[in-house]
Amino acid sequence: MSxxxxxxxxxxxxxxxxxxxxxxxxxGEQEYWQWMEAREDEEKGDITAVTLNYDFxxxxxxxxxxxxxxxx
Numbered sequence: 001m002s003x004x005x006x007x008x009x010x011x012x013x014x015x016x017x018x019x020x021x022x023x024x025x026x027x028g029e030q031e032y033w034q035w036m037e038a039r040e041d042e043e044k045g046d047i048t049a050v051t052l053n054y055d056f057x058x059x060x061x062x063x064x065x066x067x068x069x070x071x072x
Contacts, residue, residue: 014059018059033068042071049063
Protein backbone atom coordinates (compact mmCIF):
# COMPACT_ATOMS: atom_id res chain seq x y z
CA MET A 1 0.00 0.00 0.00
CA SER A 2 1.18 3.53 -0.80
CA UNK A 3 2.20 6.02 1.84
CA UNK A 4 -0.36 8.75 2.52
CA UNK A 5 0.20 12.01 0.64
CA UNK A 6 -0.86 15.49 1.71
CA UNK A 7 -2.05 18.20 -0.67
CA UNK A 8 -1.98 21.71 0.76
CA UNK A 9 -3.82 24.74 -0.63
CA UNK A 10 -3.29 28.20 0.86
CA UNK A 11 -5.90 30.94 0.68
CA UNK A 12 -5.53 34.66 1.29
CA UNK A 13 -8.17 34.66 4.01
CA UNK A 14 -10.15 32.37 6.29
CA UNK A 15 -13.34 33.34 4.45
CA UNK A 16 -11.90 32.23 1.10
CA UNK A 17 -10.79 28.90 2.60
CA UNK A 18 -14.25 28.30 4.08
CA UNK A 19 -15.93 29.07 0.75
CA UNK A 20 -13.67 26.57 -1.02
CA UNK A 21 -14.38 23.86 1.55
CA UNK A 22 -18.13 24.47 1.30
CA UNK A 23 -17.95 24.29 -2.50
CA UNK A 24 -16.00 21.03 -2.31
CA UNK A 25 -18.42 19.63 0.24
CA UNK A 26 -21.33 20.56 -2.02
CA UNK A 27 -20.91 20.27 -5.78
CA GLY A 28 -17.13 19.82 -5.91
CA GLU A 29 -17.25 16.23 -4.63
CA GLN A 30 -19.68 15.21 -7.37
CA GLU A 31 -17.50 16.76 -10.08
CA TYR A 32 -14.45 14.96 -8.68
CA TRP A 33 -16.23 11.59 -8.59
CA GLN A 34 -17.42 12.00 -12.19
CA TRP A 35 -13.82 12.70 -13.20
CA MET A 36 -12.56 9.70 -11.25
CA GLU A 37 -15.07 7.31 -12.85
CA ALA A 38 -13.22 7.85 -16.13
CA ARG A 39 -9.82 7.39 -14.44
CA GLU A 40 -11.01 4.13 -12.89
CA ASP A 41 -11.75 2.83 -16.40
CA GLU A 42 -8.03 3.27 -17.09
CA GLU A 43 -6.48 2.17 -13.76
CA LYS A 44 -7.01 -0.60 -11.24
CA GLY A 45 -6.94 -0.35 -7.47
CA ASP A 46 -8.22 2.11 -4.91
CA ILE A 47 -7.40 5.43 -6.58
CA THR A 48 -10.40 7.53 -5.55
CA ALA A 49 -11.12 9.41 -2.33
CA VAL A 50 -14.61 7.96 -1.86
CA THR A 51 -15.15 9.54 1.57
CA LEU A 52 -14.16 13.10 2.40
CA ASN A 53 -14.28 14.07 6.07
CA TYR A 54 -14.42 17.84 6.67
CA ASP A 55 -13.07 19.63 9.73
CA PHE A 56 -14.16 23.21 9.07
CA UNK A 57 -12.61 24.53 12.29
CA UNK A 58 -9.12 23.27 11.39
CA UNK A 59 -9.58 23.78 7.63
CA UNK A 60 -8.66 20.12 7.13
CA UNK A 61 -10.08 17.38 4.94
CA UNK A 62 -9.19 13.70 5.39
CA UNK A 63 -10.15 10.97 2.95
CA UNK A 64 -10.70 7.24 2.63
CA UNK A 65 -9.70 5.50 -0.59
CA UNK A 66 -11.80 3.16 -2.68
CA UNK A 67 -13.53 3.19 -6.05
CA UNK A 68 -16.58 5.02 -7.34
CA UNK A 69 -17.27 2.10 -9.67
CA UNK A 70 -17.21 -1.57 -8.81
CA UNK A 71 -13.96 -3.20 -9.86
CA UNK A 72 -14.54 -6.34 -11.91
